Amino acid sequence: MIVGVLLRYIKTYKGINYIPLTEASNFCGLVGDNGIGKSSVLEALDSFFNERQITLNIAVKRSGYSETKPSILPVFLVKKIKIPEPLTALAEKLSQLALSISEADVNPANRQHIKRFITHRESLLRNIKISEHYLIPIGVDHNSNPTLSVFNCRKLVEITHGEQADPQLISLNDSEVSEFSPLLRELKNGIEYIYIPKDIDSESFTKLETIEIQALMGETLNEILERCVTTHAIQSINRSLNEFIDGLSQELIEYSYRTPTDRQQNLKKQDVYNLITQAFFNIRKLHKKQGESWLEINALSSGEKQKAIIDVAHSLIKNHRTSGHNLVLAIDEPESSLHMSACFDQFDALHDISQSCMQLLFSTHWYGFFPTIEDGSATVITKKDGDHVFDLINLPSHREQVKQLASSSRGKFPYDIRLKSINDLVQSIISSTIGDNPYTWVLCEGSSERIYLNAYFKDIVSSRRVRVVPVGGAKEIKRIYQHLAVSYEEFKDEINGKIVLISDTDTELVSYETNNNLSNLICKRLVSDSKTRDARLVHIKSNPVSPQTEIEDALNGKLFYETLKEFSAELKNQVLCDLFDSATEENSYFALDLRTSERDLINNFFDSGNNKYVFAQRYIARLTDTHKVPAWINEIRGWIS
Structure with missing residues (x-):
């Protein structure tokens, strides 16, 4: 996997730029304005992996190679078991460098660039088991020679030669860097990188004889033909043809059909394969079925061509290719020329593709x-x-x-990121709820809510196309609801999918009007009700408006406190933790009769660091079908099932 890339004087990138791509997910987008450099990243990686000509920044011509030192340096995250034994020592050196390098290890001019890498590295390490991986920064310069760019520093000298190395040595020389060439080749050869630019010729790209389509299939036409036209078959053809020529020569007496040389050539495998490719495959073009007819790809609209490319890639990777473990697919603006209503399905397909390959990279203007x-x-x-x-x-x-x-x-x-995030969110929700196979949306406040709801609805996530989305608080729920309500009125006769918004009951209640007559747009607030000793879903402005209620107050009480006991060290109150064993399966707020000070202690735990997220993961890990499901969860299930 390529977790980041450092570009130095490449295309639109002047100077040194470290670009983070992922925190270990294989679905990776690049967004930004026109001309900002999104496509440049994908093109640079294409040059790196497929040895295409590198497009340099205009400043290189002005300042020269020795001053600018243009280079493309990916940062690879590789499982240790994937690196063959002869290369592990080299991988260990560069991984140790990447994991230990600090700003102080490089010269002042490069510190801001290493700082960006370090920030990314820390977020990456939270999501992977680094003991099972190498983190390897290595790339090529404009002459395709190996380079370590800003990573070639005193720290690497000490890793390579020991801390007692000559203090004057601040970096490895070119000869020492070239010793990493075998590792570089291994990393490059271990990835099939396919780049689909926005202006690609769809007819040429989709021909079966292209390198890209064969890579998507995971096999070449030669490999396919070898199964269809065996060596034995070719030998039989040669034997029969030679017998024909010999017989003809006997008939002609003093004449014979021969090659110019004394040695008479036979058909070779590749000759036969080339002939079949020309006569069988080359005359075939991709067609799309339209009713009872087939329409050639060139006759499709620009948007349909773009969709066809993604559809073909999707189908080949999912249905034909044996494994995509080494495939990195890069697509420039997959939404190009598509109608807004088609964008959602296009990106849904892209996400599905990403689950079957090493990594999917794309650039886009659509949020x-x-x-x-x-x-x-x-x-x-x-x-x-x-x-x-x-x-x-x-x-x-x-x-x-x-x-x-x-x-x-x-x-x-x-500002436009925030503006687009709300507008495109609403448009994608509305467009995806229209049609015969609509999506179901459950919008909640935070990431921990998403974890719980996905776990409770896991049996219908696929069949009902459920999307649980955290939006960042009750105020955001309010904003989104108000935008949705306006759009809903316009499309209410066409909307088939459910849209459910759930917010907490906060101390400072976020209050707003909702239209309770919109059958497929439901907006509710979760609150603990002391009268019923249960959590309820009420209208935003309805009673009760207290106590403060978050999702952690409305879970299965017994399971909640069993899980919380795992955090007894953080709670630092053994007397309180001993009470947890007596919890009932009522909602967690009512499962124990706790004093205010004890509730405050638990609330402080959830308000600290990443505890909500970690706790949610532990809770769902313990969750089984034998645990009582909270009533409010079943109420939502009733709406969306």
Whole structure:
């Protein structure tokens, strides 16, 4: 997997730019304005893997190679078992470097670039078992020679030669760097990189004899023909033809059909394969069925051509290719020329493709995929004071992260990202709920809610096409509902899918009007009701409006406290933890008769760090069919089933 790439004076990228691509998910998007450099990343990787000509930044011509040192350096995440024994020592050196390098290890001019890598590395390490992987930065310069770029520093000298190495040595020389060439070849050969640019000739690309289509199939035409036309068959053809020529020569007496040389050539396997390819495959073009007829791909609209390419790739990878473990598919603007209603299905297909290959990379201007993808990442590319800025967003919690990035940048994070995230979210929801096979949406406040709801609805996620999406708080629920309500009125006769929005009951209640007559658009608030000793789903402005209720207050009480006991060290109150054994299966808020101070202790635990997320994972790991399902969960199930 390619987790990041460092581009140095490549195409639109002047200077050194470290671009994070993923936090270990294999569905990776690049988003940003026109001309910002999204396609440049995909093209650079195509040059790296397929040895195509590297497009250099214009500054290289002005300043020269020695000054600019253009290079393409991917950062690979590779399972240790994938590296053959002779190369493990080289992999260990570079992985040790990548995992230990700090800003102080490089010269001041490169520290900001290494800082970006370190920030990405820390988020990456939270999502993988690094003990099972190598993290390897290695690439090529403009002459295709191996390079370590800014990673070639004093730290690498010490790893290679020991800490007692000559203090004057601040980097490895070219000869020492070239020793990593076998590892570089192994990494490049271990990945099949297929790049589909936006302006690709769809007819040429989809021909069966192209390298790209054969790579998607996972086998070449020669391999297919070898099964159909065996060596024995070719020998039989040669024998019969030679017998014919010999017989003809006898009939002609003093004449014979011969080749110019004394040695008479026979048909070779490749001769036969080439003839079959020309006569059988080359005359065939991709057609799409339209009713009872077949329409040639060139007769399709631009959007239909783009969809056809993705459909063919999807089908070949899913249905024909044996394994996509070494396939990286890169697609430039897959939504190009598509109608908004078709974009959702296009990206849904892309996500499905990503589950069957090593990695899917794409560039796009369409943000509708942000809320629809259950696991994936997007790198938002912007510019600040002439320099590129890269923000890696985890898609399952994208709205929370966008909100945090906007806050931390004091409003400098691009406003259009926030605007598009709300507009495209609403458009994608509405468009996906229209039709004969609609999606079902459950919008909640945070990532932990998503974990619980996905676990409770796992049996209908596929059949009902359920999407559980965290949007980042009750205020966001309000904003989205108000946008949805306007769009819903326009399309209410066509909407078949359910849209459910669930918010918590906060101390400072977010109150707003909802239209309770929209049958497929349901907006509710979760609250603990002391009268019924249960959690209820009520209208936003209905009573009760207290106590403060989050999803952790409305789970199976017995399972909740069994799970919470695993965190006794963090709670630091053994007396409280001993009470957990007596919990009932009522909602967790009522399962134990706790004092206010004890509830505060538990609430403080959930408000600390990443505890909500970690707890949710532990809770669903313990969840079985024998546990009583909270009534409010069953109520939602009734709406969406």
